[in-house]
Amino acid sequence: MATIHEALLIALDHHRAGRLNDAATIYRRVLEADSGQPDAWQFLGVLHAQSGRAATGRAMLHRAAALRPDGAGTHSNLAGVLQTLGESAAAEASYRRTLRLAPTLADAHAGRASALRALSRADMARDSAIRALALEPAHGEALANAADALLACHQPDAAEAAARRALRMRPDLTAAWMTLGSALTMADRWEEAAPAYRTALALDPRYGEAWENWAALLAKLGRFDESLAGFDRAEALRPSPLLWVTRGIAKMAMARPAEALADFDRALESRPDDSGLRWNRGFARLLIGDYAGAWPEVEHRRADTRTELPWRSFPQPTWGGEDVAGRTLLLYAEQGFGDTLQFVRYAPLAAARGARVLLEVQPQLVRLLSGLPGVERVFGRGEPLPDFDLECPLMSLPRAFATEPDSVPAAPYLRPDPALVRRWRDRIGDGEALKVGLVWAGNPRFPGDRLRSPRLEGMRAVLDVPGVRVFGLQAGPGRADLEGADLPPGFTDLGPELTDFTDTAAIMANLDLVISSCTAPAHLAGALGVPLWVVLPFSPDWRWLLDREDSPWYPTARLFRQTRVGDWASVGRRVADALRRLRAERGACPSPP
Structure with a gap:
């Protein structure tokens, strides 16, 4: 008759070969013979977790850890099951216990990195993954966890590099494929991100977080029906407040703020003190036009510690509209x-x-x-x-x-410098042509800039309208679009001559019209009362509201909206057609006074 030790070796051989039923039978027989056998409890617990019965596995691993409190492998396996169950704090504590017993166990450092990442302790997660790699440089899981931590630290390039290294070692690492997709998404390389997510889901169709991230990417790409189906799949696998927040943000990208509010409200039931969530809900209300309900929500931005914006803190009280005379x-x-x-x-x-x-x-x-x-x-x-x-x-x-x-308080409320206006009038000159300022890109550091900026190519049709002189008012990185561009004789680039917004204001005072993407010069033109046409993405910033061509913030503004995500060419053509009509209506255009 085999000894308990020999029986366990036979069971482990079945276990490693994937013959789980045979292994489970022998583990149970061992426990019938000796209910205090810690290895049998541990291996049977791992087997249950691998078979989709993680809660049962957790109980068995707790029993094993109680029987052998100094067993590093037991605590490490328990930590992994706790992480599977979403109990990240308990998992991290169990990994720490493991590492006190076995400080050089690379698997435990790698697993702890994953638990720390789930707890939003990204810097510590990165350090733990790096420690695992120092112990075992070819540890694929550690590299995948390092990539995830780097991503949480807003280092998409480093995260991409780490994920690709992990996949060279282990092409079957689902988490590494998902992190690669997320890194590419963060870098606005959405078309490259799509196949990475698809691979993750092919490897593990029950990976709820991958479905969630895939669905969010589809929303950015304008594939709304597929996105909603992906979110449904994610919710069936892993319902959570984070999922509802992600879906709410995706529904904002779909220009469905009322539906986004429903998701945000649902998430707030579980996270009532989440300032970032309240802030998002405020923007949804603003886009709907519910300003009364929105402004108190938007105030929560100042309590959101996760944002990179430098919120100011003063000892003086904040003014809220009360009597302020003499203060x-x-x-x-x-x-x-x-x-x-x-x-x-x-x-x-x-x-x-x-x-x-x-x-x-x-x-x-x-x-x-x-x-x-x-x-x-x-x-x-x-x-x-x-x-x-x-x-x-x-x-x-x-x-x-x-x-x-x-x-909304009336515009105009800004005035250009009269001396600068005269100086720029001499530079721009007179003539019968319609004088139009053009801005085609915003700050690329703005999270939604890829969606809101048509770039020069999107506005190309405007440059070819006869009887129009176009003055480029573009500053910043968007000026790179001019390199190698085939520009008509009627285009004048004034960007290099702009010293600050005072110059831009004086130029605008000499123009018949400003055409701009949703960026600062659009607000400047509106504040000056200059005729303004704003080109907007499918889901606009809250201040432009929905389904209207005018703006309560800027009476001189006319809004040209995308009807399909990413389709700037049709917007450019509509603007060009409107410009032709305006040119025909004006005839010989007098110079501005």
Whole structure:
């Protein structure tokens, strides 16, 4: 008759060969003979976990760990099962216990990296994966976990490199394929990301997180029906608040904010204190036009510690619209140039309520905004500030003034420098041609810039309209589109001559029309009261609302919207057709006064 040790060896041979029923039978017989045999409990627990019965496996591994508390392998296996069950904190604790017993166990360092990543402790996860690789450089799982941690640290290039190294060692690593897809998605290389996700799902069709990420990518690509089906599959496999948040964001990309709200609300039931989620819900309400419900939600942005934006913290109380007469109020920019230009309209209104208004903005806007009525002084961000009684970021001012779509403070509210206007008039010249400014790209660091920027190619049709002189007002990386471009004689690139927004404002004052993507110059033109055409992606930024050609924020604006994700060519053609009609209506165009 075989001894218990010999029986376990036979069972392990069956186990490793995939003969799980035979292995389970022998493990159970061992336990019938000796219910305190820790190896039998451990291996049977692992077998149950491998067979999709992780909860039962967890109980057996707990029993094994109690019987042999110094068994590093037992604690490591228990940690892996806990991670499978989504109990990441318990898994991380079990991996730490393993590593106290066996500090050089590479598998445990690699597994702990995965648990730490699930706990959003990305830096520690990366370090743990690196430790595993130092112990075992060819550890595919460690490389995959390092890639995932690097991705969480917003290092997509490094994450991609680590994932590809892992896949060279282990082409069957599902997690590495998914991380590769996520790294490519973060780098806006969506078409390359798609096959990586498809491979992950082919390897493991029950990988709920991969279905979720795949569905989110499909939404970006405009494949909405497939995206929703993918989310349904993900929810069937792994329902969670994170899934509902991801689906809500995807539904915003589909221009379905009411449906997004339903997902955000569902997630908030489990995460009522999630500031980022409340902030997303506020943007959904803004896009719908529910400003009253939105502004309080948007205030939660200031409590969101996960954002990269530098939220300011002052000891002075935040002004919320109460009586401010006789008090010094600091208003300050917090986000991009466009936000500053849009919301600075409220500064004179605060002064009209009796406040002594100080304004802090980006240095590039100081000269332009220094003449704003009612503002005592404009500071560049980083300059020393005098004493003040109250503070308020510019984006909180609509709430303080209880702004609704039909009560947006009027534009224009900015004026260009008259001397600069005259100087640029000489540079631009007169003539009968329609004078049009063109901006085709925003800041590429903005998360949605790939979707919102038509680039020069998307607006190419505008350049070919007869009787129109087009002046390029593009600054920043978008100017790269001009390299090697075949430009007509009527195009003049003014980008190299722009020193700051003051020059841009003076140029706009000499134009008949500005055509822009959703970026700062569009807000500048609207704030100046210059005729403005804005080209918008299928799902626009909240400030442009939905299903309308006008804007409550800028009365001189006309909106041209995509009807299909990514289709800028048809938008460019519609703009060009409208420009031809405008040219015909104007006839010989007089110069602006």
